[in-house]
């Protein structure tokens with residue numbers, strides 16, 4: 001007796017600790033996922049102000065820091081200087097006495113100087129890679145003159161960029177209503193491999209005084225503000241075909257292209273920043289005002305665009321500065337600047353901000369790791385650069401560094417839903433009807449045959465199902481789509497016809513059943529041939545071709561295939577839960593209904609089914625939960641294109657497949673990495689909620705049916 | 708109570724009925740008649756085949772696999788074991804109340820309306836009427852009239868059993884079969900059912916299987932005593948209880964059987 005009690009105790013402790021361990025594991029998974037997601041909710045901030053005193057007075061107006069913040073390049077009306085930004089020593093000075101105007105492009109590291117005699121010098125700022133004796137990398141600036149050319153007359157305002165892939169330079173200079181455009185193309189001497197630039201100059205007259213000019217760094221677009229009018233052009237159609245025309249309402253302080261060259265920011269006093277992006281309107285490219293920002297300055301003093309992403313900074317005359325992100329229209333940060341009236345600059349890595357006064361350099365760390373993630377970009381419609389309207393898009397990586405990440409979870413959620421819905425369309429009728437059949441109409445011998453088969457179904461590795469679906473089922477259905485659809489729709493009616501014949505035939509022998517079943521199976525062949533013949537007659541032999549001619553796109557690996565394959569995996573789940581629910585309905589109820597004169601079918605459908613319905617529903621929810629997380633089949637049997645439609649003939653990408661596809665490629669700690677964890681968390685919550693709901697319904701049902 | 712000692716107006720004529728569950732013979736050549744409008748009790752020790760006999764009367768045994776019947780039962784002169792008999796009609800005319808109350812997991816109203824509905828009554832007003840009348844007949848109306856649309860499973864055991872009677876009445880049967888209707892009820896609830904049976908007498912022919920001798924003697928007009936599948940004695944209740952012709956019957960009804 002004593003040992004028995006001790007045994008009970010040991011077991012109860014074991015069971016309890018097992019349960020607690022399970023809960024603990026689930027909680028840890030949650031905690032881990034949450035921990036990985038948490039950083040994206042931390043807003044951008046600045047921290048650790050550092051001040052370096054420069055040992056000479058700086059007359060510079062425009063500044064550049066290298067990525068390690070060792071050297072400061074200062075450009076002013078007296079020439080340029082290189083300063084050791086850590087020690088404050090001036091490393092080198094280039095005094096230019098006849099300097100008339102200058103421009104330093106902060107993203108392509110090119111410096112243009114105009115002298116009094118209208119000569120333009122172009123300097124490349126090169127970051128020469130060096131290593132300390134401990135092997136640590138750093139860069140030293142080297143300002144090298146590339147070429148110079150002469151303009152017909154002196155200009156006051158100049159802008160210029162270095163084109164990518166050494167294609168040369170673009171330069172624009174203007175004075176009053178004159179605009180000079182200079183294209184310096186790279187020419188390489190065949191023999192000496194010496195590189196020269198030949199400036200091709202074109203000059204234009206505009207109606208008003210030129211205020212500012214912006215050139216996209218790929219050389220494609222040029223925007224000009226003259227008077228109160230802002231216009232943008234393609235480089236080839238300068239001043240002729242306007243891609244944007246806008247009338248300013250107040251003083252324009254600055255405008256520039258963001259990284260990627262498809263978004264233009266304008267700071268106008270008294271307004272939040274205005275951003276235009278390129279959009280396809282019909283077949284034309286236009287700049288559209290697609291973004292709304294919430295805060296801005298009464299009086300701006302400068303604009304600084306991030307070299308690494310679509311962050312840009314605007315500083316106000318009162319010392320406040322704002323950081324924005326273009327894609328999702330986010331205000332990242334509003335903060336007082338450490339220096340009141342000096343303009344704000346951003347470092348090449350975009351991770352520090354700095355201000356320079358006459359004799360001091362102020363740097364702060366700019367923590368802004370996940371600017372592209374926001375509720376709007378995850379779940380809202382966003383008008384991305386180059387598209388024709390706002391949309392939900394998932395496209396996490398592109399070919400270039402300046403690619404605009406598109407992190408909408410909507411196509412993935414919808415893809416998940418699409419997969420689940422098509423799976424349920426196949427699985428629910430089959431599993432519920434067979435559960436009904438097994439629990440209400442079969443004898444124990446038949447049940448013993450069916451149940452292991454269903455259990456076997458559940459034990460097939462999904463990778464095999466995915467493999468079969470992709471390589472066998474998908475081509476098979478593509479070839480016989482029409483027949484498949486027709487038979488799928490007609491089969492229930494066809495079965496009904498046979499059932500009718502079955503009830504009408506008088507005999508009671510089992511040969512009737514076997515004979516009818518044989519006829520049924522044998523007749524499927526001719527039925528199939530008939531559909532083939534119809535397809536031949538109606539669609540000239542190719543239903544799939546006919547579909548695509550009529551605008552219905554057909555992917556070989558599509559929702560239909562996935563529905564069949566994933567449906568196959570959830571049939572056992574729904575079946576076993578539903579069967580359980582049906583068998584839990586007391587037999588006495590069925591008998592009671594039949595004693596009132598109900599037929600077996602009536603009793604089953606009018607009494608047993610309604611009584612078990614919550615259980616069936618729980619099974620469906622559980623199947624839903626399972627289908628939501630299904631990865632392997634979806635991965636293999638769809639094209640994994642994250643498109644947003646509900647056609648049965650196209651593929652889709654689910655959250656789970658997306659994680660499988662993208663996580664190996666996602667850099668640790670990157671935005672993509674975090675968003676993938678977020679989607680995993682979402683998936684887990686969905687699965688847990690569905691499981692919880694299903695179990696709750698089942699428990700209630702059990703309690704209710706217990707008499 | 709009864710003057711007659713012979714069944715004069717039989718609604719059921721059971722003729723040489725034998726019944727097998729597979730190899731197991733549960734009834735052995737049973738013959739007797741059931742008087743229309745009266746209450747007939749079937750008594751006998753456990754396992755003697757009372758329920759089996761009762762279920763033969765509306766062919767509920769058909770639901771069990773591997774059973775076999777010999778002999779015949781005439782219901783209103785028609786054999787119910789002939790081919791192509793309309794079972795639905797038979798069960799509509801011969802209702803049944805089970806030992807364990809078995810209301811459907813639906814509302815009280817839906818429980819009572821279930822029978823009429825499957826027999827084709829769709830009109831809401833008629834259904835309302837049937838439900839009320841059946842519940843009144845089952846002496847349940849006053850207790851449930853305010854909660855007709857609440858779950859039937861919330862009723863007490865006795866109320867559930869009366870609901871099952873109401874449900875049987877609702878299809879307007881001619882016969883109601885009771886299989887130990889009070890075995891799960893306390894004496895008060897049992898008394899109510901007995902009272903109800905006496906009230907329903909005349910409107911319906913009733914057949915009751917019971918282990919309770921007092922109950923049988925109180926409510927029934929006729930009593931059949933079964934033992935091991937055989938009919939030992941059948942006759943007016945008074946005779947069976949006061950002057951049984953068979954020695955075993957006497958031992959059984961006086962409680963000395965064993």
Ligand SMILES: Nc1ncnc2c1ncn2[C@@H]1O[C@H](COP(=O)(O)OP(=O)(O)OP(=O)(O)O)[C@@H](O)[C@H]1O
Nearest residue numbers: 728731733751752753754755756757758759760771
């Ligand atoms: N479904 C069945 N399958 C096989 N044998 C059965 C079945 N139902 C009853 N029997 C057998 O038939 C015989 C008569 O059973 P029956 O239920 O008719 O007895 P009863 O008189 O109603 O007993 P009780 O008073 O305990 O209800 C018993 O031996 C029983 O084991």
Ligand SMILES: [Mg+2]
Nearest residue numbers: 757758759886
């Ligand atoms: Mg019994």
